[in-house]
Amino acid sequence: MGRLGFGQFVKNPEVFQHQWPASTPAAIQSTWLHEYLHRRAATLQLREELRALCTSPCLYSAVDALVEHHSPQVCRELLAEVDRAPVSPSVDLTVKYYGALSLHRLHETQLLADWEELIESSVLSAHPADIEHGALLIGQCFTRTELVVHTGRRLDQIAEDIRLAYPAPITLPQIIEHLFGTLGLRGNQSDYYSPLNSMLNQVLDTKKGIPITLAVILQAVSHRFNIAVDLIGIPSHMLAHHNATYYDCFEKGRTLTREGCNQLLASFGHTLPIPDHYFTPMHTHEILGRMLKNLLLIFQEHEDPTDQPPQSWVMLFRLSLPLMPREPQLYTMLLQHYMQLERYADAIHLLNYYQRPDLAQKIECLRDKNQVPIKPKRQPEDQGWDNVKYQVGTIIQHARYHYRGVIYGVDPICKAEPDWQLQMNVAGLSEGAGQPFYNVLVDQRDRPSGQTTYVAQQNIIVPDHVEASSMLGHGDLHNPELGKYFRYLDLSSHLAHYVPNAATLLEYPNECVAPVHTHQSPPPPLAGP
Numbered sequence: 001m002g003r004l005g006f007g008q009f010v011k012n013p014e015v016f017q018h019q020w021p022a023s024t025p026a027a028i029q030s031t032w033l034h035e036y037l038h039r040r041a042a043t044l045q046l047r048e049e050l051r052a053l054c055t056s057p058c059l060y061s062a063v064d065a066l067v068e069h070h071s072p073q074v075c076r077e078l079l080a081e082v083d084r085a086p087v088s089p090s091v092d093l094t095v096k097y098y099g100a101l102s103l104h105r106l107h108e109t110q111l112l113a114d115w116e117e118l119i120e121s122s123v124l125s126a127h128p129a130d131i132e133h134g135a136l137l138i139g140q141c142f143t144r145t146e147l148v149v150h151t152g153r154r155l156d157q158i159a160e161d162i163r164l165a166y167p168a169p170i171t172l173p174q175i176i177e178h179l180f181g182t183l184g185l186r187g188n189q190s191d192y193y194s195p196l197n198s199m200l201n202q203v204l205d206t207k208k209g210i211p212i213t214l215a216v217i218l219q220a221v222s223h224r225f226n227i228a229v230d231l232i233g234i235p236s237h238m239l240a241h242h243n244a245t246y247y248d249c250f251e252k253g254r255t256l257t258r259e260g261c262n263q264l265l266a267s268f269g270h271t272l273p274i275p276d277h278y279f280t281p282m283h284t285h286e287i288l289g290r291m292l293k294n295l296l297l298i299f300q301e302h303e304d305p306t307d308q309p310p311q312s313w314v315m316l317f318r319l320s321l322p323l324m325p326r327e328p329q330l331y332t333m334l335l336q337h338y339m340q341l342e343r344y345a346d347a348i349h350l351l352n353y354y355q356r357p358d359l360a361q362k363i364e365c366l367r368d369k370n371q372v373p374i375k376p377k378r379q380p381e382d383q384g385w386d387n388v389k390y391q392v393g394t395i396i397q398h399a400r401y402h403y404r405g406v407i408y409g410v411d412p413i414c415k416a417e418p419d420w421q422l423q424m425n426v427a428g429l430s431e432g433a434g435q436p437f438y439n440v441l442v443d444q445r446d447r448p449s450g451q452t453t454y455v456a457q458q459n460i461i462v463p464d465h466v467e468a469s470s471m472l473g474h475g476d477l478h479n480p481e482l483g484k485y486f487r488y489l490d491l492s493s494h495l496a497h498y499v500p501n502a503a504t505l506l507e508y509p510n511e512c513v514a515p516v517h518t519h520q521s522p523p524p525p526l527a528g529p
Contacts, residue, residue: 039078042070046078050098054484054503057372060343063102067109079103093476094501097483104311111140112318114148119322122284126230128223132200134288135216138295139199141315142308151201155217158183159224170225172242176253179221183207185214187250195308198295211238212291214249230281233290234261236268241281289323296320296330309480310337339363374506377409384412388436390460392508393486393498395468395477396440397461398453403446404471405453406498408485409439410511416454424529431458437529441479443472451481455529468496 049066056062067075079099115137122130132155136147158178165182166174179185188197188208196202200217203209209217212231215238219229222242232239232246239261240247246256248264256264262274282290295316317334324330331354338347344367351360378385390396394407414426414433426433436457444451463471469491476482476489486498500512 043078046070046075046099047092047095050095050102051092051502053098053102054094054501055374055506057374060105060345063098063105066102067106076103076106079106092487093483094487095483097481104309107140108311108315108318111137111315115319116322119285124283124285126281126283126287128219128229130284131216131231131287132220132223134284135200135213135291138288138291138316138319139201141319142195142199142312143201147199147201151204154201154204155220156224159221162221162225170227172222172227172229175222175225175227176218176247179218180249180252185209185217185249186252187211187214193298193301195295195298198291198298209250210294211248211250212287212294215240215247216287218247218249218253231287232279233282233286234265234274234278235270237264238290241279285323289320292316292320292323296333299333300329310340313337314341314343374503376509377507378510382412384434384436387457388412388511389457390436390438390462392504392512393500394462395472395496395498396438396455397463397471398440398455399459399461403453404443404477405440405455406477406479406482406486407438408441408452408481408504410508411437413437414454414456420454426456426529429456429458431456441477441481441485444478444480451479453529459529462495464495472496 046066049069053059053062053066069075070078079102115134118130118134118137122134132152133148136151139147139151162170162175162178165178184207185203186208188194188206188210191197191208192210196206197208197210198213200213203213203217215231218240219231222229228242230241232241237248237250239256240249240253244258246258246261248254248256258279261279262272265274265278266272299313299316314334314337317330317337320327320330321334331350335347335350338344338350344363347363348360348367351357351363388410390407390410392407392410396405396407397403398405413435414421414437416424416426416437421427421433429435438455438457438460440453440455442451442453447453472489482498483501485501485504487501488499490497490499500508505512
C-alpha cells in the first residue's frame with residue numbers, strides 16, 4: 001500500500017479506487033472495506049510468493065504460475081505497487097527484485113499479444129493510427145509505462161494546442177510550424193544512434209529524434225486534423241509527403257521538391273536519376289520494420305547492450321520476428337539472450353520451431369543440470385575453505401580499482417577458466433590462484449557497465465561500520481541484482497552487511513554471517529582481478 005495508511009481509507013474510500021483502479025464503482029461505494037481487506041491479504045500473499053521465487057529451480061515456470069494465480073489486472077496492480085516501493089531498510093529487496101521480474105514477464109506477454117493483433121490487422125495498410133500504435137508498442141520494449149495511452153494523450157494535447165493557436169481550418173504548414181518551431185522538435189545530430197531517438201515518448205521529451213520518428217509524429221498529429229501525410233522511405237532517410245510536396249522532418253520540416261529529394265539522395269552517395277519506386281508511400285509493416293531494424297542496428301553496432309536490461313532486448317527481438325522471418329542473426333541474438341536469462345524453455349521452443357532439435361537437446365541437458373534444488377556449495381571433501389576470510393553479504397572495496405561492492409559468492413581457490421586467469425594475470429598475484437576468490441556485485445556508480453566481478457582475496461578491503469555507511473552514501477549499493485541474493489542492508493550491527501535471502505542461505509549456510517573485522521590497510525596489490 002506504499003504510504004497510504006488504513007485511516008486514509010476509512011476517511012476517504014475514493015483513495016482506494018485511485019490505488020487499485022480495476023475495482024468496480026459498485027465495490028467502491030458499497031463493499032470497499034471488504035475489497036480493501038481482500039486486496040491487502042492478496043498483497044501479503046503475493047509478497048510471500050515473490051520471496052519464495054528465489055529458491056525455485058524452474059524460475060520462469062514459477063513466475064508464470066504466480067501470474068496465472070491472480071487475475072491479470074489485479075496482479076499487474078499488485079506487482080506495480082511492489083515495483084514502485086523505493087529502496088529503503090523497510091523494503092525487502094528480494095520481493096522487489098522478483099516483483100519487477102514478474103511484472104516484466106506480464107508486460108512482455110501483454111505487449112506481444114497487442115503486437116500480434118496489430119500485425120494481423122494491418123497487412124498492406126498504411127493507416128496513421130496503426131503506425132502510431134505500432135511505434136508506441138516498440139517503445140514499450142524499454143519501459144513499462146503505458147505509452148499507447150499516455151503518449152497518445154500527449155499527441156492529442158499537441159493537436160489541441162494547435163487548434164487554440166491557429167484559426168480554422170488548420171493546415172499542414174501550421175502543424176509543421178508548431179512542431180518544429182514552437183515545440184522545437186529537431187534531428188538529433190550529436191547522438192544519432194541513441195535508442196531513445198526511436199521512442200516517440202522520448203522524442204517528445206528531449207525534442208530530438210531521427211527522421212522516421214519525427215515523421216511519424218508529424219503524420220500522427222496531422223491525422224488528428226484529417227490531413228493525409230504519407231511516409232516515404234528513401235534510402236538512408238525518411239520523408240513526409242503531402243500534395244506533391246516533401247518534408248524533411250530531420251531538418252525541422254524543410255520543404256523539398258522531387259528534384260530537391262534527388263539532390264538529397266545524391267548527397268548520400270546515390271546515383272542519379274533516382275528510381276520512382278523509392279518514392280512509393282510505405283505501408284505499416286514496412287515502417288514498423290524499419291524502426292525495428294534501426295534499433296537492431298544500434299544494438300549490434302553502436303549501443304552498449306548493458307545500457308538496457310536484457311528483457312527489453314528480448315521483447316524487441318520478438319517483435320521483430322513476424323516482420324523479419326528470414327533474418328538468421330535475429331534468432332541467434334534472441335537465443336543468446338534466452339540463455340543469458342536462463343529462459344531454457346523459451347530457447348528450446350525457439351530451436352524446435354526452427355527445426356534444430358540437435359541444439360534443443362543440448363539446451364535440455366543444460367536446463368536439467370541447472371534446474372535442480374539449491375545445495376550447499378561447500379562440500380566435506382573440498383579443501384581450502386579454512387582460508388576464506390570474508391563472508392557472503394560483506395560490503396567491500398577493491399584495493400586496486402577502489403569500486404564498491406558486496407560479496408554474493410565465494411570459491412576457496414580460483415575456479416575461473418585458464419584463459420581468464422591468463423588475461424587477468426592471476427599468476428602475478430602474490431598469493432596466486434590458490435587463494436579464495438569472491439563473486440562481487442559492483443556498485444554501478446563506480447562501474448556502470450560491469451555488474452559483477454571475480455576478486456582475489458588479497459584485493460579486498462572491508463571497511464568498518466562508519467566507513468561502510470559513508471561509502472554507500474547512507475543507502476544501498478546501486479546494482480539491479482541485489483534482490484536476487486539479499487533481503488536488506490543491515491546497518492545496525494558492528495559491521496554493515498547485506499542479509500541473505502533463502503536461496504543464498506541454502507547455497508552458503510555457514511558463510512553468511514559478517515565476520516568480526518579489525519580494519520587494516522592491506523599491502524598494495526601486485527596484479528590481477
